[in-house]
Structure formats: C-alpha cells, structure tokens
Amino acid sequence: MELSGSVAAETRPSASLAMVRAINKRFGGVRALRDVNxxxxxxxxxxxxxxxxxxKSTLIKILSGVHALDSGTIEIAGKPVEFDSPAKSREAGIAVVYQDLSLVESLSVADNLLLGREPRGPFGFVRQRALLARAEAFLKELGIPLDTRATVGSLPFAYRQMTEIAKALMGEVRLLILDEPTSSLTSDEVRILFDAIGKATRRGVGVIYVTHRLNEVFEISQRVTVLRDGANAGTFVTAETDMKRLVNAIVGTDRSASIVSRNERAPKRELDxxxxxxxxxxxxxxxxxxxxxxxxxxxHGLAGLIGSGRTEILETVFGLRPLESGAVELEGRRWLPSGPADAIEQGVALVPEDRHMQGLVLDHSIERNVTLPRIPHFSRWGWMQQRAAARRAEAAVARxxxxxxxxxxxVRTLSGGNQQKVVFGKWNDPRPRVLLLDEPTVGVDVxxxxxxxxxxxxAARDGSGVxxxxSDLVELIELCDRISVIVNGHVARTLARGEIDDAEELHHLLQMYQAAGPGPLQELSA
Amino acid sequence: MTELIAPNVVASSTRSDRRRKLVQKLLRGERPYMLYIAFVILLVVFSLSSPWFLSIDNFLNIGRQTTLVSIIAVGMTFIIIARQIDLSVASTLALSGMAAALAMSQIDNSWIVGAVAGLGTGALVGLINGILTTQLSIPSFLVTLGSLSMARGLAMMVTNTKPVIITNETYFAIFGEGSFLGIPVPIAWTLAAMIVGILLLHYNVFGRRIYAVGGNPTAALYSGINTKLITTTAFVLTGALAGLAALVLSARSHAARPDVVQGMELDVIAAVILGGCSLFGGRGYILGTLFGSLIIGTLNNGLVLLGVSSPMQLVIKGAIIVAAVAFTKR
Known part of the structure; x- marks a missing residue:
C-alpha cells in the first residue's frame, strides 16, 4: 500500500512548487508582461x-533574478520571494540553463560541475581525485554519459549542454529552467537529454521547458502554458490537447489558419x-x-546526424574547405571553389549555421549587414553609393x-527570426544560382x-537551386523535393519526396543507415 | 504565395534628415556628446586657472604638439576598428625619420627622395606587421611588440645612435615650418590625414569592410570579404602615417634622431580609445579620434602651464584618461 502510494505521488505531481501571480513588466513604453500567471x-x-x-524570456529573466518585476508576486514552495539579483534566485533553488552556455571551456567537465565548490585540502589546494570522484558519482546517479576528464571546449555542443544541466542539478535545485535546450541537438542527443530531465523530475525537481518544437511538448511535458504578446494565452494539460490547439494559442486563431492553408497550397512544381x-x-x-x-x-535536403558531414558539404561548395579530389560543376561548367569571395562571384550564397558567429555583425545596422556581400555593387570607383545601399536595404526589409x-x-536588437531574415536579405538580390542553407530555422519561432x-x-521558384x-526532419519533409541522407561524409542515399511519407519514416531511415554504415546499405538499396 | 508587407516602411529621407545623419555620422559614439563635453570642460578649467592658456598662440601650440599623435591615431583608428593593435608606431616613426634623412643625405639632398623614403619605410614596417599578423595568425599585439623593439633597434644601428642632420630648406617648408593657406604645415598635414581618414572610413568601400572585419571576422569572411587583405591594408596605412609623422618631426627639428618619441604609442592608443573606438572592434570614428588626441594634447599643455611637475603630470594624465574612458563608455 505504502509503496503504491509513493509511486502515485511520484507520477502524479501535485504540490505547487512555483507560483507566479499577475506579473507585470514594462520596458520603457513596451509592456513585456501583462498579468502573467x-x-x-x-x-x-x-x-x-x-x-x-x-x-517567455522576460518571464524567465524575472524568475532568475536578472530583471525585477513591476508588480505581481512569486511564491516558491508557498513562501513569497523577491529576487533582486540572480544570486537570490539561485538561493531559492532556481537554476536556468541558457541557450548560450555558461561554462569555462578550458576546464574539464568535473572542474566545471564543481566550479567554486571544489573539495579543498589544506592551504586551499584542490583535492583533484575527490573532485573527479564526486563528479563521476553524480553523473552516474543521473545516468548522464559524460567523461568527467574531457575538456568542455572539445566536447560537441550537445554534451556541453548536458554538462550545463548536470551543473545546474548539482546544486540544491528545485526549479530547473531550460531555454530551448534541443535547438542544436540530434535526435539521439535529445533522447539523452530527456532521460536526464526525467531523472531530475523523479527527484521532485520542477522543470520549465521553453521550446519552439511542438512535438517535444507532447513527448515530455505534463502541462503547457502559452504566452502571446506578453499575456497568458492559455494553460493546457498536455494529454488533453493537440498540436492544432497549441498553434492556435501561440499565433492567434487567424494567423494559424493562414499558415495551415498556405501549407496545403504548397504548389507541386515541375522541376527543370x-x-x-x-x-x-x-x-x-x-x-x-x-x-x-x-x-x-x-x-534539396541533407539529412544526417551532427558531424555526419552535412555542413562540410556546404562549406566545400562555398570554398571554405578545400577540395582534394572530385569535381564541382555549376550549370554544367567545371569550377574549383577557391574561397567565399569566389563562390559569391559565381552566384553561390551561404546562410550559415550560426547566425551570430558566422552570419551577422550584430552591432551593425541591417543596412550594413545586408549590403556586406555586395559592397562592390554599391560603389563607384571605390566610394560607397550610400543612397543606393540604403534603398536596397529598405527594400530587403520590406520584402x-x-x-x-x-x-x-x-541587428542585435532584433528577434531570432528577424535576424535570420536579415541573413537571407544578404543574398536576396541578385538571385543566387545556388543557395546553401545550414539549419535555417534554428531558434526561430513558429x-x-x-x-x-x-x-x-x-527563392527556389525564382530559379535558385537550394x-x-x-536536423528538423519535419522541416525537411515539408520543404524538400529530394532528400539526401548523409552518413560519415558520404551520401548514403538520395530520396525523392514521394518515396517517403513522414518525418517518422525519415527518422528510421537515418537510424538504419547510421547503424549500418554507408557501405553495405548502399549496395542493398541499389 | 502571399506577398509579405513590412509593418514599417520607412519614408525616404528628406534633406534636413540627411544633414542630421551626416552630423550624426561624423560625431557618432557610444554617448556621442560626452567626448565633446569632456573636451569643453577641460578647456574651461584650464582657461580659468591659467592666464596664458586662452590664446590663439597657445592653441596653435597645442595643435602643433598634437600633430604626431593625431596623424598616427588616424591609422590606429582603422587598426583598432579591425580588432587589431599596433604597438610599433613610435619605433616606426623613428626608423622612418632615419630613412628619410639618410636617403636625402645620400641622394641629391632631394626632399622628394626623403619623403618617399620616409613614407615607404613606414609603409614597409606596416606591411610586415600586417603579413605576420594575417598569414601566420600571430596576434598583432605580439607581432608589433616584436617590431616595436626591432624597428627601434634598426633605427639606432644605422648610424650607431647618432642623429642625422637635414639641410634641405624645401623639406623644412613643406613638412615642418611653412604654412599652407595660413595654417602651419604640421597642422595642415594633420587635417589632411583626418580628411583622408574620414573619407576612407565613412565613405569608401574599404571603411565598410574594416567595420565588418572588426565587427565579426567570421561573418565578414562568409560574406566574401578578403579579411587578411583588409587587415594588412590597415597596418600599411598606419605605417605610412607614422612615416608622415616622421617627416613632420624631422623637418621641425632639422634632424632625424633614432631615440625620439619613445612610448608615444600609448598616447596614440589612448587617443583612439578616448575617441570612442571599441577595443573589441567594429566601432569607432575619426573625428572622435581627433578629439581624443586633442584632449591628451590639451592636458599635456595645460598641466605644463599650471606648473605641475612632470612626474605629477604623468599621474594626472593617466587618471584623467581612465576616468574619461569610464565616463564615455556605458
């Protein structure tokens, strides 16, 4: 009896951990939050x-003590709290895992986990062995597959993120906030992350999970709260709602209808x-x-796991990675890409994976960014034609x-989606012959x-080859005419759109090719 | 597919709008007016405390004393915007001056030969700095720390530390002692360097690229910009301007000395940072640099007029520079 009772308590959470009531926050003239619960x-x-x-971000920043609230109350475990600094929020047991991580890249996983809390011997020397042992024991308990000795900077992104989560869980955490944790993870890595989250909730930790991926909501959450224009747009029990209702709440009823109809109208094009x-x-x-x-x-889509060589194919075509053998042809003419400048001249454009690091100069204006790859078009004898550049940028903003x-x-002041549009704006005019896109919608809202x-x-309709x-298989299915599966730097198979039904199927295919390696399966499919 | 229409289509700019933009462009900064306010405060304080400060003669004096720093600071602005640093400028000046004087003494006592030798030597040091920085990917701090020492050593080696006397009157007139449209030539050269700097940085393709390279080198590379060429060009420009400063200095003192202006690179860098350049690259403007170097020049001048001892001058100058930077930043 007792046993089943405790299991029930675990699986049916009821105690209110964090209670946010009628929060308001104003930035200058903008009401960022209006009576949010x-x-x-x-x-x-x-x-x-x-x-x-x-x-969402404003709410999280208030919970983590970065911003102060204008009015409203927060209770943690029934006690009203006021945060005037991140330290206060941390003391109350709230930990946030941000999109941009807060790890020391030059230190090991274990060092990072116990940063500032290192086991110390006499004279403040760090007891290295105890530190490793403690970190290892903790990771084992959580079931997180991390090498404690690995330097964080050398780890793939997903593992850094796991380190970050583990670090958050190491303190006395009651409420864990994850801000888009899966935006750059592959499906296997998402699995590991979800397992780790499961282990945390089983210890009674409450999790706020911010995401743009709706399918994850159904996979992992018990309840959903939707914000729209700084106000509550509804709270749902996940099991009792569906994708359509959530989309309605997120974008408002009118717009979601137009999105759906637009998708249904996706024209079947006859390809040259x-x-x-x-x-x-x-x-x-x-x-x-x-x-x-x-x-x-x-x-044309490239599907595959992170590190499979998808990005490297784009980089090779863009001249960022030297070609060792083989041939590249542009409209039938042999071409050896020698660098980005050469590629751009040939009409090849790249929207890179990391728009902050590779795509944009954040502290510069939209105009400066949009005209960057086309500076010669806006100059005469080396002098900038400022008005032409400005006109072109205004046109891109409008279009x-x-x-x-x-x-x-x-550009820094724009949202993720708008920043990405600016990156697209760099390549809008003249139309590129080949448009290379690397994770074009990471961190972009619905x-x-x-x-x-x-x-x-x-762009494709106007004649560009894209x-x-x-990593978002739904996205590939929705967009692509053909999809190539990349495994270990090799094209394992190219599928026409009709050969595949849905993302589920594509996912299985990926797993199968990955498991088998490229060689034998290629023969099988032939 | 649905046409997407922007929520805010910005109206085309009117003429007054454009004029305002021009003013903003030339004066821009984190807090654009702080720098000018700081300069005015400095002028007022010195005018009230020294009867000799507020005179045209003294202002021309400040202008003359500031020329070397101002001329080189124009180049340094480009370098710092491109996320680099050049510590070798003072040594480059010394070496260029020696090259100019020696070339004149060897070849026909011709001022043209001297000018070409001086500018060319400066540009060559810049080229070497630029190539080492970009091709070998050595941080420019280290490259130019090395060339600071090497250029100074070379300048001393060529004559065994002896000065070289210059006798060409035309050379003195053009670079040091004459006047152009009523302006003493050192100040005229400074203004010329500033104007070229403004045109290059704010109106030329090169300036756009410099900002992009410093703002985000990867994004610049991915946008098809030859970041190495752009960075190297900034070093060459700065080296050549150090050469110009060498011509001005040697023409004023009728000789080139290998041991001149030691430590001046710090004044140059301070002027550029005071003027609103970000040490993290991507931000800065020439007019700011001019005021930065004027503030430093005014400080030097004013403190001397007030009879402050020279060790104390150093302390005050350092403190004011740090305070001013703290004040003008966010």
Missing part, C-alpha cells in the same frame, strides 16, 4: 511556448531537369566521394517583412519559421 508543480515538466517577443550544382566524387578531409546534384528550382524600425536598426519557409520556396541542411 504560471504554476509549476514539483516533479512536473511544464512547457512554456510562445513566439519570440511573446514574453538541368542541374545548377553537381558534385561528383568529391572528397576532402571530411567528405568521401560525395555525389550530389541540385537542379534548377529544386529544394522579407523584417520587423524593425528601419534598415538602420542594429510564425517566423513559416515566413522563412516562404522565402526559401520563393541545398538545405536541417
């Missing part, structure tokens, strides 16, 4: 949804058969005999519906994502 129970994963700018880009037998340090072709007007005051707004899909489809890398 949120309740998180012990042992619950509570998903927090909303478009960028809906108020002439290849814009073709790679034959291309090899270098990361690629092995890649054969690939993109025809005019095609959207891509970038939500900004104007082309002179700093509404803006549809707009970016529209931009991509428009090569898109994405």
């Amino acid at each position: 949120l309740e998180v129970r012990a042992g619950e994963v509570h998903a927090l949804l909303g478009e960028n700018g809906a108020g 058969r002439s290849p814009v880009l073709s790679l034959s037998d291309v090899s270098n340090d990361r690629l092995r005999a890649v054969d690939l072709s993109v025809v005019k007007g095609e959207i 891509l519906a970038v939500k900004a005051q104007g082309a002179s707004s700093l 509404g803006a994502r549809e707009e970016i899909y529209a931009v991509i489809r428009n 090569l898109v890398v994405s």
